[in-house]
Amino acid sequence: MAQIAQRTTGVVRQFRWKELSLLIVPALILLLLMTQLLIIRASNDPAITLDNLSKIKNLPILDGLIPLLGFLAAVLGVHIVLNIFFRKADQVLLPLVALLSGLGILMMTRLGPDILKIHGGPIPNLGSHQLLWVILGLAICLATMFILRNVNWLARYKYTWMLFCFAVLLPSVIKGITTIKSGAPTRDTLGIGALALQPSEFLKIGVVIFFAGYLNDNRDVLAEGSYRLGPLRLPPLRQLGPMLFMLAIGLLSFLIVRELGLAMLVYSLFLCMTYVGTGKKSYAIVSLLAFVMLAFIGYSLLTYVQARFAALAFNPTNWANFTPAQENFYQNNGGGFQIVQGLVNVASGGILGSGFGMGYPVTPPVIDADMAFTAYAEEFGLVGLFAIIGIYLLIVHRGFRIATEANDIFSKLLATGLTSVFALQTIIIAAANLKLFPLTGIPLPYLSNGGNAILANFIIVGILLRISHNTAVEREGAF
């Protein structure tokens, strides 16, 4: 009898209470924002005050909250599944990710109907699309956790992953070669049926798995170095080959596919992982110098890179007396307009923000994807922006912590790589939206519109959760 009682208290204690308690506040935040949005939508008539709010016949607050309640139910479902099958998985990651993707859904609901006609809008069902993708993403996150029983299984097929990366990039390369004369940046989308797949999102996961598996096997050889080239010790060619191949993928996407963001992502990931894997600063410094050199070559060869940098150097503050050349550049597609309007968004947000649903962040093109960061900046203000960056930081912190806790080297490298790629993507696009970095077409994880990005990021979270679960089970046992 006492044993049974002990076991039940054990089960109660083993329940993921921390995760559940951390999910309460995000649910409140999302419900509050949605209510606010519905009230604002209903009160476009200025005669309405709070007292006669109840008298509006068609105030759809309860109906309007149903999709959001569905999302919360899905998150709760994931929480319950984790409780049954993966009790020891990290408990902080799910609430953080749930809040971010919930904010993403709300922002898309808010932006969709307001997107300007010249930018391809309005898209009234943008929010429900995003909701569907997020629910699909949650399902895929769980599926990843179920399939990946033994994380080391991934390391066994690392060259398959390398080929996968190459195959995924191939259609874009062909498209890039056929349009090489135009010099315009491509968006690497594949139209398969009604789905527009963006392979670069999945490419980045493949690259991380390959690097992790590859460094796991060759770390010692790489760290020692076998022959000298001036002051630099290089590893033997057999070990260097696959790595150069991976860099070639980065270069291909830079020169031929003309995807600046992807190239930057692959290259910085390469820097991070070689440094983490070998612990040698010389590799990182040499690769960084090579990067600067390549960037310079790219700048002088490729017109699209030049346009991006010109937009970066563009000074909009004397807008009242632009020269005709400046005016022309500003109005041209791919010129300064997008970034400058983004900055106007950020500036009009101020410290407290204009309030969700009360701003007008739709002037820049592609506000729902590339420029989404500025929409959040306007509506949530500097305060909200800090909080969002804080959430990202906490996710990254959790990822690196899972990496340090992991028992075997491959899991460590994999977790580090996945976290780095997540962090790099966030930092590149956030900096680009604030005109600190050339603008590239990569989405802000979880917050911007784009099904592929959401799926890919949920796969990342799934792998991280699985690694943390495996680590804890090996340490303490399943119960």
Next chain:
Amino acid sequence: MQLPVFLLILRLLFIVLLYLFLMQVVIAITRDLRKTAAQADDSEGGRVAQALGHLIVVDSGPSTIVQPGMRFDLSQQTTIGRGPTNTIQISDNFISSEHTRLWFRNGVWYVQDAGSVNGSFVNNQPAREPIPARAGDIVRVGYIQFKLTQ
């Protein structure tokens, strides 16, 4: 109450809740960090006191680096391989840089292959998935056979 005032309250409430959530997460994380730090201190203390078990070479095959009768100490988490980061480093060509992992939980040793070329075995059973091993079992790493003892 006017609508703008109500909306202002909602906005402020949103910010407060957002930071409340961040604070909650940070508190949870620091508590977690403290707990693992305390656990690490405990296990460090235990490791210094005594090894949890030993591996004794029974059959070294053609290897000249290890001889039968050699004894290796095992800690809670032990890795065997050729690389310098392993707990037990055996620089033999037939051993992969990360060959085998052993860990001790609830009085039982678990053996798992760490992606080696020549495989790890417990009583001639391939250890691709973790296999429990007790004192007296034969653990084979490549062609080197060890006996697990307490």
